[in-house]
Amino acid sequence: xxxxxxxxxxxxxxxxxxxxxxxxxxxxxxxxxxxxxxxxxxxxxxxxxxxxxxxxxxxxxxxxxxxxxxxxxxxxxxxxxxxxxxxxxxxxxxxxxxxxxxxxxxxxxxxxxxxxxxxxxxxxxxxxxxxxxxxxxxxxxxxxxxxxxxxxxxxxxxxxxxxxxxxxxxxxxxxxxxxxxxxxxxxxxxxxxxxxxxxxxxxxxxxxxxxxxxxxxxxxxxxxxxxxxxxxxxxxxxxxxxxxxxxxxxxxxxxxxxxxxxxxxxxxxxxxxxxxxxxxxxxxxxxxxxxxxxxxxxxxxxxxxxxxxxxxxxxxxxxxxxxxxxxxxxxxxxxxxxxxxxxxxxxxxxxxxxxxxxxxxxxxxxxxxxxxxxxxxxxxxxxxxxxxxxxxxxxxxxxxxxxxxxxxxxxxxxxxxxxxxxxxxxxxxxxxxxxxxxxxxxxxxxxxxxxxxxxxxxxxxxxxxxxxxxxxxxxxxxxxxxxxxxxxxxxxxxxxxxxxxxxxxxxxxxxxxxxxxxxxxxxxxxxxxxxxxxxxxxxxxxxxxxxxxxxxxxxxxxxxxxxxxxxxxxxxxxxxxxxxxxxxxxxxxxxxxxxxxxxxxxxxxxxxxxxxxxxxxxxxxxxx
Numbered sequence: 001x002x003x004x005x006x007x008x009x010x011x012x013x014x015x016x017x018x019x020x021x022x023x024x025x026x027x028x029x030x031x032x033x034x035x036x037x038x039x040x041x042x043x044x045x046x047x048x049x050x051x052x053x054x055x056x057x058x059x060x061x062x063x064x065x066x067x068x069x070x071x072x073x074x075x076x077x078x079x080x081x082x083x084x085x086x087x088x089x090x091x092x093x094x095x096x097x098x099x100x101x102x103x104x105x106x107x108x109x110x111x112x113x114x115x116x117x118x119x120x121x122x123x124x125x126x127x128x129x130x131x132x133x134x135x136x137x138x139x140x141x142x143x144x145x146x147x148x149x150x151x152x153x154x155x156x157x158x159x160x161x162x163x164x165x166x167x168x169x170x171x172x173x174x175x176x177x178x179x180x181x182x183x184x185x186x187x188x189x190x191x192x193x194x195x196x197x198x199x200x201x202x203x204x205x206x207x208x209x210x211x212x213x214x215x216x217x218x219x220x221x222x223x224x225x226x227x228x229x230x231x232x233x234x235x236x237x238x239x240x241x242x243x244x245x246x247x248x249x250x251x252x253x254x255x256x257x258x259x260x261x262x263x264x265x266x267x268x269x270x271x272x273x274x275x276x277x278x279x280x281x282x283x284x285x286x287x288x289x290x291x292x293x294x295x296x297x298x299x300x301x302x303x304x305x306x307x308x309x310x311x312x313x314x315x316x317x318x319x320x321x322x323x324x325x326x327x328x329x330x331x332x333x334x335x336x337x338x339x340x341x342x343x344x345x346x347x348x349x350x351x352x353x354x355x356x357x358x359x360x361x362x363x364x365x366x367x368x369x370x371x372x373x374x375x376x377x378x379x380x381x382x383x384x385x386x387x388x389x390x391x392x393x394x395x396x397x398x399x400x401x402x403x404x405x406x407x408x409x410x411x412x413x414x415x416x417x418x419x420x421x422x423x424x425x426x427x428x429x430x431x432x433x434x435x436x437x438x439x440x441x442x443x444x445x446x447x448x449x450x451x452x453x454x455x456x457x458x459x460x461x462x463x464x465x466x467x468x469x470x471x472x473x474x475x476x477x478x479x480x481x482x483x484x485x486x487x488x489x490x491x492x493x494x495x496x497x498x499x500x501x502x503x504x505x506x507x508x509x510x511x512x513x514x515x516x517x518x519x520x521x522x523x524x525x526x527x528x529x530x531x532x533x534x535x536x537x538x539x540x541x542x543x544x545x546x547x548x549x550x551x552x553x554x555x556x557x558x559x560x561x562x563x564x565x566x567x568x569x570x571x572x573x574x575x576x577x578x579x580x581x582x583x584x585x586x587x588x589x590x591x592x593x594x595x596x597x598x599x600x601x602x603x604x605x606x607x608x609x610x611x612x613x614x615x616x617x618x619x620x621x622x623x624x
Contacts, residue, residue: 001142004020028187031188031203033176034190036405038192046058076119076131081116082101084130084134108159110126145175154317177459178204180460190206224260232251235252277421277451278423278450279423285312287306289342292339300476304340314454315455315456317473327473351422363597364400364594367401400590425453430462439459467485469482553607563600
C-alpha cells in the first residue's frame, strides 16, 4: 500500500539517511526506532507529503487514507471533546460515529462529563488523547503514530494497546516503550547511521536478530582483515626479491579484487551516568499522617496514613484520576495538605522529578544556568562534565531551556538530580520523552542507587526493572503489595494488567492505608426543609463558582494564545542568522522571549488551577 524507494534526505547540511527502501503492506504493525535525532520524525514528514526526499521516491496506492498523531502540540478548534473525537463531521456522520467515539474516549480515561467540555479547556496531554480518539474513530488505512504513549497513564496505555491489536489498518509507530512494541509489532524498522534496516518480529526479536547480525558481521570483518594482513605481509616481504616479485604483486591484486566488508559501525552516542551515592537516611524516610487533600470541593484523600522506609522501591499504580501524582506531590512538598502533616525522617533529602518538566525547570535559564542553580551550588566545570555525559556539549549548554525538546528537558532534569543527589527520589513518569538508550542508562543508574525510590510510570519494562513493591490507589484508598509488579498481578489474580489496575478493592487492607470514613447521619426519614434550603444554597454557590471559573479559563486561553503566537514569532526571528547582524536587536529579542516564557508559565499555572477546580465542581454534591 506504501512504498519507499532509495530515498535520501539531508537537513541543515547533515545527511539523515540515504538509500532507504521499504514497503508497508495492509494490516502490518511496524515499529520505527532509533536514537533521538536519527530522522524518525523527518521520515514521517516524507510519508505524509509535508516534505520531499532529496532523492528517491515515495509511492502510495490510490485512495489510501492516512492518519497522523504528532508527538505533541496538535491544534484544537473551538469544539467539544466529543465533536473533536468524531471529527466534527456533518450531522449524519456525527450521530453515526458518536457511540464509537464515546467508547474510545472512555477507554482513554475521559469521563462522560468531559464529552461536552470545550476541547480548548483541556491540558496538552488530554488534547492529544482526544486527537488519538479521533484517529481511532476514523480508522484510516495507515496510522502514523509518533510516541503515542507519552500522554497516557498505565491504565489507558493498556486499553490502547489492546485496542490496537485488533485495529484493521496498518500502523507505523515511533515508540521508545519496548513493552508496547513487544505487544503490537510484527516488524521493526531501525533508523541509524543514515540507514534503515528491517527486522521481522517484535522488539525482543529485533534485539536477538540484531545481535546475531552484528556478531556475524564482526566475525566476517575480522576474518577478512586477517586475510588481508597475511597477503600484505607476504607482499611486503617478497616484493623486492626478483624470484617472488610477481607473486607479491598477485597478492596485492587479490586484495584489490576483494569485495571489502565494511567495518561494523560503532554504537550511537548515548547517555551514561550513575547516581552519586547520597547520605544515608534514617530507617523511617517519610510519613503522611491524617492527611486530607481536595481539589476544590472534590476530595482526593481523607485521613490518609502512609509511611515509607529506607531502601524501598515503590511503584504507584491505579486508575486515571485516582490520585497517584497528587500523592507524589504531597510527598515532595509540591502540594500542601488541607489537614494532617508530612514528616521527614532523619537526614532525609527529597528530590522530585516532575511529570511536567516545566514544574522543576526555569524556562528562562540556559542549560548551564539550570544545572548550576541548585542548593549545592556545583561549579561550572562539574556541571559541564555531567551535562556532557547527557549529550549537552559545546554551545548546547547555552541553549535556553524553553526551546529544548521533551527528551532534552528530561535529560536536564536528571542532570539536576545528579548534581544535588537526594536520598529520597520521587519520580513521575521519568521515561517520557527519553529514547531507549537513555532509559537503559536510567535503569542501570537506579539499580546501583542506594537511596529510596517512589515512582509512577506507564512503561511496563521500567516498572518491572525497578519496582520491588506496589501500591494500588483507587478512590482514596492505598493498598500495598509486598512484592514486585508480577507479584502484584498474581496477587490480584488478574488475567491482564488492565484487570489488575481496576481490581475491586477488598476489605482486607490494613487500617492505616484507608481514608477516614465519611460521617453518616443517624437520623432516619426524609430531608427537612432546612436541609433542602442548605442544599439549594450549596448548588447556587457551585453554579456561581463555576461561571467565574469558566470566565477566568476563557480569558486565560485568550491570553495564552496571544503569548504563544508571539513566542513562535520570537523563536523564528532568533533562528534567522540575519537577526544577529544587529547585536542589540538580538539581545532585546532574547530578553523579550524570556519575559514571554515567564508570562506563559504564569498564565498556564493559573489556568491549570482553575481547570482543576472546574473539574472538581463537575462531581456531584454529596448526599444530604
